[in-house]
Structures are given as C-alpha cells and as structure tokens.
Amino acid sequence: MNRILVTGGAGFIGSNFVHYLVENTDLGVTVLDKMTYAASKEAIAGLPSDRVSLVVGDIADAELVDGLVSSHDAVVHYAAESHNDNSLNDPSPFVQTNIVGTFQLLEAVRKHGVRYHHISTDEVYGDLELDDPQRFTEATPYNPSSPYSSTKAGSDLLVRAWVRSFGVQATISNCSNNYGPWQHIEKFIPRQITNVIDGVRPKLYGAGLNVRDWIHANDHSSAVLRILEKGVIGETYLIGADGEMNNLETVKLILRLMGRDESDFDHVTDRAGHDLRYAIDSTKLRTELGWKPTFQDFESGIADTIRWYRENEDWWRPKKAAIEAAYAAKGQ
Numbered sequence: 001m002n003r004i005l006v007t008g009g010a011g012f013i014g015s016n017f018v019h020y021l022v023e024n025t026d027l028g029v030t031v032l033d034k035m036t037y038a039a040s041k042e043a044i045a046g047l048p049s050d051r052v053s054l055v056v057g058d059i060a061d062a063e064l065v066d067g068l069v070s071s072h073d074a075v076v077h078y079a080a081e082s083h084n085d086n087s088l089n090d091p092s093p094f095v096q097t098n099i100v101g102t103f104q105l106l107e108a109v110r111k112h113g114v115r116y117h118h119i120s121t122d123e124v125y126g127d128l129e130l131d132d133p134q135r136f137t138e139a140t141p142y143n144p145s146s147p148y149s150s151t152k153a154g155s156d157l158l159v160r161a162w163v164r165s166f167g168v169q170a171t172i173s174n175c176s177n178n179y180g181p182w183q184h185i186e187k188f189i190p191r192q193i194t195n196v197i198d199g200v201r202p203k204l205y206g207a208g209l210n211v212r213d214w215i216h217a218n219d220h221s222s223a224v225l226r227i228l229e230k231g232v233i234g235e236t237y238l239i240g241a242d243g244e245m246n247n248l249e250t251v252k253l254i255l256r257l258m259g260r261d262e263s264d265f266d267h268v269t270d271r272a273g274h275d276l277r278y279a280i281d282s283t284k285l286r287t288e289l290g291w292k293p294t295f296q297d298f299e300s301g302i303a304d305t306i307r308w309y310r311e312n313e314d315w316w317r318p319k320k321a322a323i324e325a326a327y328a329a330k331g332q
Helices: 013-023 061-068 084-089 092-112 147-166 190-198 217-231 246-258 283-289 298-311 313-329
Strands: 005-008 028-033 052-056 074-077 116-120 170-175 176-177 204-205 212-217 236-238 243-247 266-268
Touching: 005 243, 013 028, 013 217, 028 061, 028 243, 052 092, 061 092, 061 212, 061 217, 074 092, 074 217, 074 243, 084 092, 084 147, 092 147, 116 147, 116 217, 147 170, 170 217, 176 217, 176 298, 190 204, 190 246, 190 298, 212 246, 212 298, 217 283, 236 283, 243 246, 246 298, 298 313
Parallel strands: 005 028, 005 074, 028 052, 074 116, 116 170, 170 236, 176 212, 204 266
Antiparallel strands: 212 243
C-alpha cells in the first residue's frame, strides 16, 4: 500500500488514526470528511502536506467516492453519525450516512478492487446485564437498541454481504468506547474534563451505574492498522483494552485526578434507552494478530487525556458554551 483513503478523518477517532499513520508509517493519506459539527480541520492541521490531504465531501456522493477510491490502495471507513442522543431526536442523518454512505463506499471498492476496512462499534450487540460475567465476542448476535447502533449494525451487514456476494476485500472491527485527544466535548469524558477545568460540577446520567469498556484512541488506531495489514479478509475483530468501568467511577476518577472531591458532581435524568453495560473480549485480535494496547490501565490513559484538554483549551473553548446550553435546555 502507498496511499490510504480515510473517511471521517477529521473527526475524533479518524483524526487520531491519521496522526498514527503519519507517525508510524510512510503511507500517504487522503481524508474525506463532510466536516459536520463533530469534525475539525484543526485536528489534522500541521501534518505534512506532502503526505496528508483533505477533501471536503460526503461519503454518500457516489461520483466523488468513486473517483477517490480509484486512486487509493485501501479505504478505512470511520465516517459516521455517532451521537446516540441525536439519533433519538432525528434518525434520518444516521440512515443517510451510516447506511447509504457505506453502500457507496462498498460499490466503489468493489468496482476498483480496493482493500476496505470498516470501523464499527460494540453498540451493535446491544447491552449486557450489569451482573453478567460475559463479554461481547465476534459470535455475539446483533441486538442494537438505538437508531445510531441499528444503522451501524446495518452497515456491518452490508459489508459482510459484499464480501460474500461480490468478493470485496474487506474486514470489520467493532470497538469499545474511545477516549483521548480531539474528542468533541459533547461526549461523556471530555465534557466532564472541560467542566472541571471551568469549575463546573460534572453531570452524570441517572445513578451512573452503566458500564462502558474504554480504550484510548491511539490504541484503537494501532489495532486498525494491524488488522489492515494482517487481518483475514471477511473476518471481524473486536478491539478492546479491558477498560470496563461504570460512569460513576469514571467521573470520580476524573475528579480525583484533577484535584477535586470525588463527590463533586450532579445527577441528571437518565437518557432514554440507555444501554446498561458494554464489554469487549478482544482475544481473537490479540492471539491471531498479536496486538496489545499501550494504555493497559484506564487511569494512565485518562491522565494523558486530561493533560491534552488542559493544553489545548484553544481548540475546545469556542464550542463549550453552546454545548452546555444545549444540554441545559434538556435538563442535562
């Protein structure tokens, strides 16, 4: 491979992948991003222009996608509408981007014989009971519970069908919850960190007992590259770093690491259909492809993330007031 097309490469997880490629490979990268509110040109600013270029456009634009795919050796598809609350308010952009956009990419890689890797989420599996010792595996049946997760599940199934029916050279990964640099401050961890920086008490949905399995975006990036290079065509790999922690414990950890009392937060009304627990079993990825995470304990990864948000206030500060106003209007 010489050049990779990264969809959604100006978003949170995608931009971290672009940085990872620049720092760890000699590959050229084209970022295709619609530049919605969740994307940021600053997230890829300063990267070498001879290796990284940005195309502003929609993955649902068949002509644009076809032209780009034809001149690349691989596509890594991060682009997605991904905010659960937004999907409950208006599912239509989720169908358009996550389903129609994925279809256009699959048709293009099918036409041009280009390697394709599809980024998905553990939310396609639904949720687990809080006292259930099981974790998601590649064999877990799909059971999505929101318009967001159902459209991601649908896109995964499209990939599987295009592999089987048309011989598309594709792999899929389903990852646990990401955190790290460049994450939009509407999301749980950066919202809590930036609130504490501002001297505002963090907000916690319900009792905060919902469990998430956290992974640093840099570790997600290393796993995706490993799958792209060594993964078996047609296979699905689950990416996780054994970072299970409930939201209450996460808020308390952030407060403690930032020098605040662990009880200095407020409970707000839980959101509709809030999944109870996600937990990833990444044994297949680790044993078959030899991958392991760098941040092997959640606390060190959160400390690194707190440092980044402290040092990059100029990036998130302009968005903060509007985000908090939107949450306040919903009583959150």
